[in-house]
Structures are given as C-alpha cells and as structure tokens.
Amino acid sequence: VSQQNDPVDEIVGRLNSGELVIVTSFGIPPEVLVFFSHRLVRSILNNAKQCLRDGNTPPSLQVFIDEAHNVVGKKSEESRGEIDPFTALAKEGGKFNIGMIYATQEVHMIDDEILSNTANWVVTHLNSKKEINVLSDYYDFAAFGDTLLNNEEVGYAICRTKGCPYTLPVQIELFSQEHVERIQSLIDAD
Numbered sequence: 167v168s169q170q171n172d173p174v175d176e177i178v179g180r181l182n183s184g185e186l187v188i189v190t191s192f193g194i195p196p197e198v199l200v201f202f203s204h205r206l207v208r209s210i211l212n213n214a215k216q217c218l219r220d221g222n223t224p225p226s227l228q229v230f231i232d233e234a235h236n237v238v239g240k241k242s243e244e245s246r247g248e249i250d251p252f253t254a255l256a257k258e259g260g261k262f263n264i265g266m267i268y269a270t271q272e273v274h275m276i277d278d279e280i281l282s283n284t285a286n287w288v289v290t291h292l293n294s295k296k297e298i299n300v301l302s303d304y305y306d307f308a309a310f311g312d313t314l315l316n317n318e319e320v321g322y323a324i325c326r327t328k329g330c331p332y333t334l335p336v337q338i339e340l341f342s343q344e345h346v347e348r349i350q351s352l353i354d355a356d
Contacts, residue, residue: 174202174209182213182225196236203237207251214262226263229255234268235275256283273300285328289314306333 180187189206191199207229214224231238231252238252255266257279270276274296281304289307292298292314302308310324310333321338339345 174206177206178209178213181210181227184225191233191236200237203231204251207255210264211251211254211258211262214264218262224262224264228265228267229259231266231268234270235272238268238270238276238280250277253277253279256280271297273297287324287326287333289324290322291315291317309333310335 177187177189189203191203194202210227210229214227217224238250252266252268255264259266268276268280271292273281273292281300284304287305287307289301289310292301295311295315298307298311298315301314302311305326307314307324307326313335314324319337321340323336323338324333325336326333
C-alpha cells in the first residue's frame with residue numbers, strides 16, 4: 167500500500183482486482199487497529215453493496231481475522247449507535263459473496279450475534295471452563311467440553327460444518343511437503 171493514497175481505498179481496489187491483501191496489525195496501537203479494521207470492513211461491505219446496486223456481481227472475498235478478540239469485540243460500536251461492521255459481515259456477508267474466518271482463544275470476547283451466525287467451526291484446545299461454557303451455548307459443543315479442556319494432542323479438533331448435522335472429533339494432519347506431494351499425486355491421478 168502506498169503512502170499517498172487512502173489505504174482503505176487502495177485495499178478495496180486491490181481486492182476488487184482479485185489480489186490477495188494481507189494487513190498486519192503488528193505494532194499498531196489497539197485503538198488505531200480497531201478504528202482501521204472497522205473502517206476497512208465497512209468499506210468492503212459498502213463496496214459489495216454498490217456493486218449490486220450497479221447490477222454487477224461483487225467479487226468473492228474471504229476475510230481472515232487472527233486474534234479476532236482484539237477487533238471483533240462485544241458491542242464495540244453500540245455506544246455510538248452503529249452496528250459493528252464485523253457483526254454486519256457475519257450476518258450479511260454471504261449474500262455479498264464475502265466469507266469471514268476468525269481465529270481466537272477468547273470466545274467470550276466475540277459478540278453473540280457473530281457466534282450465532284457462524285456456520286463452520288473448528289475448535290481445538292481451549293484453556294478455561296469459561297471459554298468452554300460460552301462455546302457450549304452453540305450446537306452440541308457441551309458434549310465435548312471436557313475433551314477440549316483436557317486434550318493436549320496436537321491436531322485434535324472438534325468440527326461442525328454447515329453441510330453436516332453432526333459435531334465430530336477429527337485429527338488434523340500435519341501440513342508437510344510429503345502431504346502436499348501426496349495430495350498432488352491424487353489430483354494428478356484424476
């Protein structure tokens with residue numbers, strides 16, 4: 167991103183062009199990070215809405231938020247009377263071809279409306295009963311609470327997907343060069 171243009175406009179323009187854009191929050195003060203991320207998500211949604219109003223199909227986007235509890239807080243915009251842009255993204259993003267992936271170890275910090283609109287879940291080790299209790303409000307995660315709290319096996323996860331009516335324990339395989347080559351040979355065989 168150049169220093170002369172508005173970084174939000176430039177990022178949205180690059181996304182519209184099909185580019186991969188990575189925004190890092192390293193070294194950014196928390197209040198600036200929240201302001202910028204909310205402004206960026208709001209602009210991404212507004213751009214998609216404008217595409218539809220113009221009779222065009224919005225670009226398919228995937229927004230990934232690591233350490234989501236830092237920017238996807240509980241009712242963070244409520245005091246100003248605005249809907250939190252991440253809540254709007256969770257509730258409306260699908261109709262604009264925008265998906266959201268968020269990663270956090272602090273489920274209790276994520277707005278209930280976002281959690282309620284999460285269709286696909288991959289849950290690994292959680293380190294407190296508080297987080298397990300919050301997660302237990304969704305689907306049948308309560309049945310896996312003790313396992314999530316006590317299992318230290320790397321790659322163990324509980325998964326729930328939109329296309330499957332069951333929550334399942336899975337073992338995620340280590341991503342390695344051998345793994346990539348094996349998958350590539352399966353693809354080439356087809």
